[in-house]
Amino acid sequence: MILLPKPPYKQGVKHIPVRPVPGLTLKPPYVGNEEGYEPRPEDDGFVSVSSEEQGVRAAAVLAKKTLQKARELVKPGLTTDELDAKLHEFICSHGAYPSPLAYHGFPKSICTSVNNVIAHGIPDARPLEDGDIVNVDVTVFLHGWHGDTSATFLVGNVDPRGRELVRAAEDALEAGIKACRHGQHFRNIGASIEECIRERYPGMRVNRQFSGHGIGMVFHRPPWILHHDNDEPGRMSQGMCFTIEPCIVDDEDARGWLWPDGWTVSTETGARSAQAEHMVLIREDGIEVLTR
Template identity: 55%
Template sequence: MIPKFFRGTLWTRHSLISHRVRFFSTCVPESDEASFGCYSVILPEEPFVWGVSHIVPRTVPSGIRQPSYARTLAKDKPTLHAIRSGQSRGPYEDDSRIRLGSEEETKLRASSKLARKVREYAGTLVRPGVTTNTIDAAIHEFIVARGAYPSPLLYSGFPRSCCTSVNNVAAHGIPDDRPLQDGDIINIDITVYLDGYHGDTSQTFLVGTVDEPGRELVSMTNAALQAGIDVCEPGRPFNAIGHAIHALVRNTTYSVCNALSGHGIGRVFHQPPWIYHTLNDEPGVMRPGHCFTIEPCIVQGSNPRIWIFPDGWTASTENCARSAQAEHMVLITETGAEVLTL
């Protein structure tokens, strides 16, 4: 599927209506619109193609250990969006704590280290003219060459090995054949499955020469991630992360997407604790051995709502404002917190 792209300022009046998708943008005041900058707006190609069954997944060598969902794909599993937004809740055997100093920790650190290497490699691939499908193919080969499995592949039917979210796409963009354009921003979300443990991280990269509003958005996103990390320590409530990010963003021209959340990670891709990046009353306290992701999605303007493309995965901001996301894995230790994917 090759989406349509439109070069110019933010669309302020348009609608996409069908029997399965309904989208209305909000009229943005001209002063706010101008501050959003100039960039390509991403919309699904017409005529719409529902789902992703037409996309052929990449193959993984049989000798590489695969997660259970890749071996037996259940049709009734929730989408990655549903799980990452906290809409799917288990059942789970535990709260994702690992035994510090054990083989569990060693394996978790190894998967996290590989995820970081893949993220850094992904950044070297980003340049004008390269397609996200080419990036995905290179990332796939990089991961399997190191004896790991690309976790997004076949997760609830997701057809690619990473998520590539460009400009107004907030999350879960499916790599396709559209070339990146000078001035784009792209989030590449990486997860690897190595020796029974997942490592998860992402970053928003600049494509060529990006305008000032785009660069500032990415900078604010990285600052929001760091604000969340800074409050992590044993005994702190999980909701302190959302409160810290809220305090940073509340008096700015940005908003935080509340449809996406961080999550516990380890042997399972997504599990409790759920990490919300806005003000929340989520229960629970950080304890030694907890490992989870923090991954705030920051949006230009005051409308953080999203809508889903007909493919069932790609999540765009409602008014097509740009968004950016950054993600790290955090391990709570006896004395503090350690960022495993840094």
Template identity: 55%
Template sequence: MAFWTDVYQDFGDYSIILPPEPYVFGCSHIRPREVPAHIARPFYASTNSEAQSPSGSVPSRKLIPLGGDEEKGLRAAAGLAKRVREFAGSLVKVGATTNEIDEQLHAFIIENGAYPSPLLYSGFPRSCCTSINNIMVHGIPDDRPLESGDIINIDITIFFNGYHGDTSQTFLVGKVDSQGQELVGITNRALEAGIQACKPGAPFKAIGKAMYGVIRDKDFSISPQFTGHGIGSEFHRPPWILHHLNDEPGVMQPGDCFTIEPCIVQGSNPRAWIFPDGWTASSENCARSAQAEHMVLITETGVEVLTQ
């Protein structure tokens, strides 16, 4: 469980999330939620092994045959992920704990015949990620009650009939100050700009350029540490989607399916540091961060958002 302190700083009036003391390293002490045996699981959960690490064998980029069973499977997984994200939004209330939210989302996912993809991925102990205020990504649900003025990103991924569906949104809790509202709004606009840059033959670097255009004249920055990724039967695979200005090679092709998930931070420092749990990533100076994510498919004529 993280502790927090009320502060006022240049970035607004909100609570900073910090790791508890004494520090506990790793998260093996957190008991994972149970999944019924009849639910199909991704390989990393089926074998109780860790997911492949960046230094190991990584799946290659794969184009999805349009109009076939793979596309149907992706659409079904993305559609369920959207429903879970919408349900998550209904659970965001002052006084609710992120553990309670995770428990209800876990049950909803199971009831719909799917597996919560984060569970046991490289040892992650919960079924979704809940990132509050200065937490940029990968927050582990705990017993902290949500406060009026918080912003919370809930990152949803499900594994359904052999395919992953992935989406997230940052929600406002109670009365959020104007700086927090602006941060969430501009994050959603950056995501939309990135999506609009997608089409067959477009360079992947156009996504980051479009997002930069949204924040260029404002006091926000885009994290270069956390990227979008190809998705399908694998949770993560190429292409890797960079959200900041970049000069990465490669162009989009029909059948590319990937996530766009910019992490926008208040101020000019987008760097993150990791809590002792090995997952929770806070902005370096504890400025607030927001993230929004959609899963997109490049078609013969443009782009389609599968989680919208």
């Protein structure tokens, strides 16, 4: 899950029934508490001791396994609501909470963004069709830590341009990851992603409305990771953990518009979009991609 710079959260989706979570499952502070979104005093944004590394790594591994489960399930005829139900059950069976559920009123446990939806698609009763592409964005909250990852899957027989778009998102993500090192400027991530798309994928563009984010004990927090050319200050430091999650649109105009549900953002032109996401932990001597 990613953020618009100033998310215009709406109340129009709260009527959708919320899936139950076992009562003993540890839930994020924001569940039932509008004050529970900000970092707590003990959270400085760094993963600095072995117990913290163990916690964030376990959450990342479960997120990765959940996404692998999604890959097995996605096929023509499956509704995204059915996918949401199956992944909700999978996450809960591992003692975790699906982080998107009740986050600022979000009504489902995962995000499913089909074809021209850039991000934050709400699972619904529409069956996936042969030739669709669908991004599945998974975040889990396990023992006090969030793990976040996403990928765009091919549904049945996808045309060559659609396959190329999905590959572009994956290549953009890898370009961003390669720019990560202790002491490097955050802006190098966006520059590397934009260069990758500009040189290798003519006609495609990076959407500029969404960012990656710091993650750990809090779902979304600084640093904010821009995926396009930018001049933002700041350098990566040992112990920082954040997501890189570029959205690539198959059009010169990569802007999106917000649906009345307050969450779903689709392209203004109807062009398709694809996204890929990993969690990166900065180390003194390199990096670790926790959701690889």
